[in-house]
Amino acid sequence: MIYEAKDFTTNRPNQTTSTLTERNTQTAVIRRAVEVMGDEAEAIRWLGNPVRALNYATPISLLHDSQGREDVLTVLGRLEHGVS
Numbered sequence: 001m002i003y004e005a006k007d008f009t010t011n012r013p014n015q016t017t018s019t020l021t022e023r024n025t026q027t028a029v030i031r032r033a034v035e036v037m038g039d040e041a042e043a044i045r046w047l048g049n050p051v052r053a054l055n056y057a058t059p060i061s062l063l064h065d066s067q068g069r070e071d072v073l074t075v076l077g078r079l080e081h082g083v084s
Contacts, residue, residue, distance in 0.1 A: 026063045029072055036080045051075060
């Protein structure tokens with residue numbers, strides 16, 4: 001039997017494909033934070049603390065929209081390469 005992506009979303013009430021996609025991209029950003037920080041506990045700490053480069057917002061608070069996720073990924077890239 002061949003399944004399509006819609007088969008997995010139609011059985012879940014109140015979840016749209018866009019909601020699932022957003023959750024997947026949020027998870028990808030969190031995974032990237034773990035990769036850059038080198039440790040899950042450190043990444044979680046970083047995600048929950050205000051970051052100057054994000055106008056003192058917490059990275060986790062910005063993951064709800066695409067611009068916020070992009071901003072967090074930009075800061076992570078800068079951290080990874082030692083750029084302040």
